[in-house]
Amino acid sequence: MVSNIEPYLQVVELLFRGAIDVCKPIQGFPFIGGILSSICRFAASIIIASGGYLLWSVFQLIELLPIANSYSIPFLSGLLGRLQNAPQVGNDVGDREAIVQVKKRGNTIVERSLGALLTASWLFYILDLLLMAWLYKPLNEIGDLNIVGLLRTLLGVFATEVIILGVMLIDNVIDPKSIKFQEAQEKKVREY
Numbered sequence: 001m002v003s004n005i006e007p008y009l010q011v012v013e014l015l016f017r018g019a020i021d022v023c024k025p026i027q028g029f030p031f032i033g034g035i036l037s038s039i040c041r042f043a044a045s046i047i048i049a050s051g052g053y054l055l056w057s058v059f060q061l062i063e064l065l066p067i068a069n070s071y072s073i074p075f076l077s078g079l080l081g082r083l084q085n086a087p088q089v090g091n092d093v094g095d096r097e098a099i100v101q102v103k104k105r106g107n108t109i110v111e112r113s114l115g116a117l118l119t120a121s122w123l124f125y126i127l128d129l130l131l132m133a134w135l136y137k138p139l140n141e142i143g144d145l146n147i148v149g150l151l152r153t154l155l156g157v158f159a160t161e162v163i164i165l166g167v168m169l170i171d172n173v174i175d176p177k178s179i180k181f182q183e184a185q186e187k188k189v190r191e192y
Contacts, residue, residue, distance in 0.1 A: 004156045007131040008059070009052035016048055060160055062124045066117055067161060071168040082110060125157065132156040 023040035027033045069075050089103045138150035
């Protein structure tokens with residue numbers, strides 16, 4: 001998990017490096033300077049850690065939504081119901097081209113929203129991969145492959161996704177509402 005979050009902590013630390021530098025002048029205060037400086041550094045560390053986890057959470061949420069939606073039986077059932085029951089606006093004979101385009105866009109809003117979510121997911125995967133490669137350097141300066149850096153990069157980008165996907169697939173198999181589970185329950189066992 002640290003491989004996954006570490007680049008985000010470093011990005012936030014780069015952005016808020018000035019917050020840590022503010023703590024240095026406090027150290028010169030007589031008597032309580034060391035204590036105040038420690039408290040200031042601790043507060044800066046909390047801000048950096050919170051910001052890093054928040055940034056990581058945003059990336060994971062955007063990356064995982066299409067995956068989670070694709071393997072969630074309740075979501076897919078609801079989506080199919082909405083698509084089948086969604087009112088479709090028909091074109092009238094006298095409609096101008098602009099009105100026809102607006103109606104067409106209105107009729108395909110769910111599909112376009114899912115497409116935009118998938119596009120955002122891919123963009124965030126690319127940014128995530130670049131962040132991981134920046135930190136773990138899978139290629140060294142002369143272009144040789146750094147196996148440990150490559151593994152940490154791949155682990156950082158895909159570890160959470162593999163875990164979530166595995167949990168969702170297991171949930172779909174053993175979920176009492178799933179079709180596969182219901183079919184397995186209905187099969188008669190041959191007695192000997």
